[in-house]
Amino acid sequence: MSVIPAAIGGGRTLFGRPRSGERQAQRPMGGAMASLLLWGYAAVALVPLLLMVSSSFRTNAQLITDPLGAPWPLSVASYKEAWTVGNFASYFVNSLLVTCGAVALSTVVATMAAYALARGRSRVFRWLEALFLSGLMLPIHLAILPIFYLFDGLGLIDSRFGLALMYGASGVPFSIFVLTTFFRQLPGELEEAAQLDGASTWQTFSLIMVPMVRPALATVAVFRFVPIWNDFLFPLVLLRNEAKYTLPVGLTTFFGENATNYSAVFAGLVITTVPLILLFLLATRQIVAGLTAGMTK
Amino acid sequence: MRRRSGLLFVAPALILFGMFVLYPMVTAFSYAFFHWEGTTRGGFAGVQHFVTLFTKAPFRTDLPRALWHNVLFFLGTMLFQNTIGLAVATLLHRRPRTRRVLQTLYAMPYLVSPIVIGYLWTLLLSPTFGPVNQLLTAVGLDSWALPWLGDPDTALCVVILVSVWQWIGFPVLLYGAALGGVPEELSEAARVDGASHRQTFFRITLPLLVPAIGTVSVLTFIFAMEAFALPYAVGGSTGNPAGATAFISLLFYRTAFDSGATDAIGTSSALATLLFVVIFGGALAATAVLRRHDRRITG
Numbered sequence: 001m002s003v004i005p006a007a008i009g010g011g012r013t014l015f016g017r018p019r020s021g022e023r024q025a026q027r028p029m030g031g032a033m034a035s036l037l038l039w040g041y042a043a044v045a046l047v048p049l050l051l052m053v054s055s056s057f058r059t060n061a062q063l064i065t066d067p068l069g070a071p072w073p074l075s076v077a078s079y080k081e082a083w084t085v086g087n088f089a090s091y092f093v094n095s096l097l098v099t100c101g102a103v104a105l106s107t108v109v110a111t112m113a114a115y116a117l118a119r120g121r122s123r124v125f126r127w128l129e130a131l132f133l134s135g136l137m138l139p140i141h142l143a144i145l146p147i148f149y150l151f152d153g154l155g156l157i158d159s160r161f162g163l164a165l166m167y168g169a170s171g172v173p174f175s176i177f178v179l180t181t182f183f184r185q186l187p188g189e190l191e192e193a194a195q196l197d198g199a200s201t202w203q204t205f206s207l208i209m210v211p212m213v214r215p216a217l218a219t220v221a222v223f224r225f226v227p228i229w230n231d232f233l234f235p236l237v238l239l240r241n242e243a244k245y246t247l248p249v250g251l252t253t254f255f256g257e258n259a260t261n262y263s264a265v266f267a268g269l270v271i272t273t274v275p276l277i278l279l280f281l282l283a284t285r286q287i288v289a290g291l292t293a294g295m296t297k
Numbered sequence: 298m299r300r301r302s303g304l305l306f307v308a309p310a311l312i313l314f315g316m317f318v319l320y321p322m323v324t325a326f327s328y329a330f331f332h333w334e335g336t337t338r339g340g341f342a343g344v345q346h347f348v349t350l351f352t353k354a355p356f357r358t359d360l361p362r363a364l365w366h367n368v369l370f371f372l373g374t375m376l377f378q379n380t381i382g383l384a385v386a387t388l389l390h391r392r393p394r395t396r397r398v399l400q401t402l403y404a405m406p407y408l409v410s411p412i413v414i415g416y417l418w419t420l421l422l423s424p425t426f427g428p429v430n431q432l433l434t435a436v437g438l439d440s441w442a443l444p445w446l447g448d449p450d451t452a453l454c455v456v457i458l459v460s461v462w463q464w465i466g467f468p469v470l471l472y473g474a475a476l477g478g479v480p481e482e483l484s485e486a487a488r489v490d491g492a493s494h495r496q497t498f499f500r501i502t503l504p505l506l507v508p509a510i511g512t513v514s515v516l517t518f519i520f521a522m523e524a525f526a527l528p529y530a531v532g533g534s535t536g537n538p539a540g541a542t543a544f545i546s547l548l549f550y551r552t553a554f555d556s557g558a559t560d561a562i563g564t565s566s567a568l569a570t571l572l573f574v575v576i577f578g579g580a581l582a583a584t585a586v587l588r589r590h591d592r593r594i595t596g
Contacts, residue, residue, distance in 0.1 A: 034388045038395070041385060042402040045465070049405060051428060052417050067428035109310040116306035119298040128307055135314060138322050139523060139576060141546075142569045145328055145553060145562060146321035149336065169317035172310050201302045230410035232526040237554060248412040252530070255416055262420060269413045276408045 052273075056266035063262045078263035079271070082254070086264060088271050090243055091250030096275075098164045098235075098246055099228045103221050105168030110175030111217065115205055117176065118183035119191075129180065135173030141233050151238055158240040166234060171224040182216040183209065222283040226276055247272040325573075328566035334559055346560070346567035356548075356564070363536075363545045366453060370544070371521035373457035374464075379513060381461070382468025383506070387498070389469070390476045400473065404466035411463070415530020418459045422446050446531060449541035456531055456542050460524070468513050475509035476502070511587040515580050522576045525550070545572050 030037070055063055056078055057071035082088045117129045147166065148157075156162030186209065194204045210217075232248040239245055242253060254268050298306075329346055332339035350356045385403070389396045406414065422429050422445045430442035445455045479502055487497045525546040528536060534551050536543025549572070552558075553565035 030388050035392075035395075038385065038388055038392075038399055042399055045403050045406055045462070048417060048421060048462075049409070051421065055420075064426045067426050067431050105313070109313055112306045113310035116298060116303040120300065120303040121298075122300045122303070124300065125303060125307075128311065131319075132310070132314060135318055138318065139519070139573065140318060140322070141523060141525070142573050143318075143321035143325040145566055145569065146324045147317070150317070150321060152336070165313070166317050169313040172314045172318070176310065201298065205306070226408060230412070230526075232410070232412050232529070233550075248410050248526070251412055251416065255530075262423075262426065265416065265420065269417055272413050273409050277405075280408055 049273075052266055052269055056263060056270045058263055060261060060263045063266075075263075078267040081261075081264045082267040082271060086254045086258070086268060087242065087245075087250060088247070088254070088268055091245050091247045092271060094160055094244055094250075095229060095246040098160050098167065099225055101161075101164035102167035102171065102228050103224050105164065106171030106175050106224060107217060107221055109168070110172050110220070111179055111210060111213070112205070113172075114176045114179035115183050115209055118180045119188075129176070132173050132176045135170075136177060140170050144233060144237055147234075148237055157238060158244060160239075160244055163235060163238055163246075166238070167228045167231070171228070175220045175224065178220050179213060179216055182213045186212055218283060222279060225279060229276060325566065326570055328562060329570045331563060332560065333562040336562070342563060346563040347571070349560075349564055350567055350571065356568075359540070359543065359548055360545075360568075362540065363543045363548045366536075366542070366544050367522055367524065369453060370457055370460070370524055371518055373454070374461055374517050374521055375514060377458070377461040378465055378468055378517065379510065382465055382513070383472050383510070385465070386469050386472035386476055387502075389473060396473070400466065400470060403469050406463045407466050409463070411526035412530045414459060414463050415527045418455070419446060419531060422455065447538055449539045452532065452538055452541040456528055459531075460527055463527075464520075471509055471513055472506065475506050479505050507590055508587060511583060511590070515583045515587075518579050518583065519576055522572060522579070 051068075054071040055067075057074050057076065058069065059075050059077060062069060062075075113128075113132070117125050117132075151157050151159075151162055151166075154162070156165070190208055190212075191204050194208050199207070230248060231246075235246045235249045236252075239249065242250075245253065251268055251272055255265055258264055330342055330344075332342045332345075350360055389399060392399075409417075421427050424430060424442075424444040424447060429445075433439070433442045443451060445451050483501050483505075484497045487501050492500065523546060524544050528542045528544050528547060529550075532538065532542035534547050534555060536547055545568070549565055549568045552561055552568060554561075558564070
């Protein structure tokens with residue numbers, strides 16, 4: 001499912017301030033029974049993930065004799081195997097390079113463009129903004145064949161750099177969409193003051209405006225990171241050499257060769273997932289901090 | 298900001314976006330209307346590739362089956378994800394202290410790559426050592442300990458349920474936001490007039506949630522039509538077992554990159570174009586219906 005509305009919905013409810021009009025006096029529906037159901041469902045959501053983690057710390061023999069046993073004593077043998085024999089070390093580095101490169105690229109170009117779109121008065125900018133936003137609705141995966149031939153023509157097949165360019169481009173519409181809204185909310189007096197003090201357009205942008213939208217930059221970066229990290233089709237089609245695979249594609253190779261080596265597969269699944277969980281936990285704090293910082297000003 | 302410096306600011310994003318998104322998207326359609334010999338483009342083919350999709354093997358049988366699976370996937374997801382999501386969001390409403398924690402917990406599975414989710418459930422549901430079947434046997438439900446993903450009769454159902462499990466946090470968040478936007482005065486007034494909880498929900502709250510339900514439905518539709526990574530992890534590109542988890546995007550992938558047919562690009566592009574038309578047509582139709590409903594409520 002598209003991550004765009006998820007990001008907007010998440011931005012509003014996960015990280016947003018409580019709505020001022022909300023009445024806390026109203027009693028929740030269902031009472032204790034409903035609480036039980038809600039926490040029960042939380043268990044349904046989490047237990048399979050916890051099982052994935054706990055299984056990764058057990059040996060294969062333990063898993064076969066008692067799949068639900070406790071991961072004690074902790075065994076990290078499966079991680080060693082996945083990391084070295086299973087090439088997860090290189091998959092991990094590749095994923096990190098491609099994802100960070102793409103997120104940095106789309107955030108930088110989108111921040112510049114969003115500033116101009118928010119402040120430009122000419123009609124060209126309205127038109128360009130509409131063009132960028134149309135990209136929010138394009139199912140880019142359906143264009144995989146032309147992308148494949150474009151990459152072939154540019155000599156970018158089997159290139160992590162090419163993949164990062166591609167993801168960077170696909171992140172432009174969403175990043176512009178969020179950042180333009182933020183730039184529009186900033187008062188114009190700041191720029192006028194900076195300009196009077198002799199700052200160039202670029203100085204005003206990089207020294208005054210960019211620091212002001214830092215919370216939005218964090219939001220954009222986090223919400224672009226997740227789908228790129230998880231994407232499967234593009235690396236599957238555009239990468240050839242196993243040494244360049246990103247985690248999702250590397251995982252399919254590993255699973256194909258080690259389908260019965262359960263604990264190592266579990267370790268591979270955890271390695272693929274952990275950075276996202278870490279990012280989410282770290283960024284929640286950062287984004288909330290950014291929002292509250294803005295409130296006290 | 299002056300126009301010239303503004304355009305300089307926009308240029309990098311525009312070049313990147315134009316080159317890797319707009320240009321491929323626009324040319325994608327033209328691919329379907331030409332003959333192809335491997336990677337060289339031949340003469341104009343008209344609608345011949347589309348005809349191939351409906352008349353020639355293997356598409357004549359594989360395409361309707363895959364499309365049917367996409368439709369079932371959409372209906373199943375709608376049925377479970379929407380109802381459970383709405384129920385959970387309603388129960389979460391007015392629980393300010395636990396809501397955020399629970400929403401975060403429900404959202405955890407959708408952070409995880411669909412490929413990881415697919416392999417995780419393949420292992421959990423494994424007939425030989427899978428904990429799910431062990432658990433079922435332990436509580437006396439031996440007859441339920443089936444090879445869930447190995448049996449063509451149950452595999453698609455399992456794929457749908459796994460997907461629902463992964464994405465449930467999304468409707469919970471969206472419906473939560475929508476419920477927050479429903480004015481309390483309305484349901485209070487209904488309560489004062491003697492309406493029961495049930496009546497208030499179905500007569501007041503639910504009709505006001507229709508726009509949100511519509512948004513979720515449209516996004517679910519697009520999502521279901523594009524399903525790729527999860528079925529790939531569960532059943533490979535051929536949709537094992539016995540094509541029970543074959544979806545259109547898998548058929549597209551096999552045609553384009555695995556078939557080795559000389560005209561593969563033409564046929565697979567026709568397939569992609571078809572899928573695009575289905576997705577856009579469906580989304581536009583649903584949006585039009587929702588607009589009409591919106592006008593009825595506000596006007």
